[in-house]
Amino acid sequence: MAERSVDILFKDQAVGALYETPQGGTRFVYSPDAVETIACALPLGEREHAWPTGLHPFFQHLGPEGWLREKQARAGRVEEEDDFGLLLRYGQDCIGAVGVRAIEPVAVPSGSVDAETMAPVAGSRTVPGVQKKLFAIRRDGQYHPAEAEGPATHIAKYNGQSDDTLVRYELLSLRLARDVLGTKQVTEFDTAVVAGIDGLALVVKRFDRTERLAKLRLEDFAQILSRPRGRDFTGKYAGSYEEIALAIRDHSARPQIDVDQFFRRVVFCVLIGNADAHLKNFSLLETPDG
Numbered sequence: 001m002a003e004r005s006v007d008i009l010f011k012d013q014a015v016g017a018l019y020e021t022p023q024g025g026t027r028f029v030y031s032p033d034a035v036e037t038i039a040c041a042l043p044l045g046e047r048e049h050a051w052p053t054g055l056h057p058f059f060q061h062l063g064p065e066g067w068l069r070e071k072q073a074r075a076g077r078v079e080e081e082d083d084f085g086l087l088l089r090y091g092q093d094c095i096g097a098v099g100v101r102a103i104e105p106v107a108v109p110s111g112s113v114d115a116e117t118m119a120p121v122a123g124s125r126t127v128p129g130v131q132k133k134l135f136a137i138r139r140d141g142q143y144h145p146a147e148a149e150g151p152a153t154h155i156a157k158y159n160g161q162s163d164d165t166l167v168r169y170e171l172l173s174l175r176l177a178r179d180v181l182g183t184k185q186v187t188e189f190d191t192a193v194v195a196g197i198d199g200l201a202l203v204v205k206r207f208d209r210t211e212r213l214a215k216l217r218l219e220d221f222a223q224i225l226s227r228p229r230g231r232d233f234t235g236k237y238a239g240s241y242e243e244i245a246l247a248i249r250d251h252s253a254r255p256q257i258d259v260d261q262f263f264r265r266v267v268f269c270v271l272i273g274n275a276d277a278h279l280k281n282f283s284l285l286e287t288p289d290g
Helices: 066-076 083-090 166-181 241-251 255-272
Strands: 005-010 013-020 026-030 048-051 098-100 133-139 142-145 154-157 189-192 201-205 218-220 283-285
Touching (some): 142 154, 166 201, 166 255, 241 255
Antiparallel strands (some): 005 013, 189 201
């Protein structure tokens, strides 16, 4: 079978290409005219970045897990284990500033298709994480699933089939974080019903988009530390808080401030018993200062 390739976009501008290799790995190559590093693990000083087995972790961690992965794989006729295929089909609009050049969109079923079936597969968007979630937008005083094209300003997160407490406890955790760490340290959040979707959702405002919907560079520490997700998606646990702190010192534009904030967040997670504080749930975010 021929190896696949795709153009990589950074803030919607082409900056290079990602190739499958005959040995079963992948190789990212910057374009000759690229002038900016797109990821901590892909410095521009090295024009080519190879990974020996499967998709490079930076790109792999853009993809979905769990509920959304199953929905998108089925609709896009992609094998669930095919990270490259899912990126090709749904990777135009990902969390952060990196995506792929769109290919032919998924043929969404016509007729009376419910919103929960349509929303996760319409367009070329995806979001990581095992929890049931989808993109949303607030319009006319109500939240609606984001459409195939246009803005997707919020993420709606739901309880799982086997756990009806996720929304309740995440809401409580965010309220506590706002009170302890400060309002500026917590994204805007709300609980609401998203039109056409059963159940109450925790709706959080995306912080990887500006008010004018420009894309901001955002990288979680599984990406920054190049930790493969693994067949059972446990790669996000293959790291320590010490490694995160060292990476912050290496890559942050304000390392002393950010290491201090990181330490406070880790202590907060310990105090409230948050057992989900893994590599993918800490990130570096682009600001005007870097």
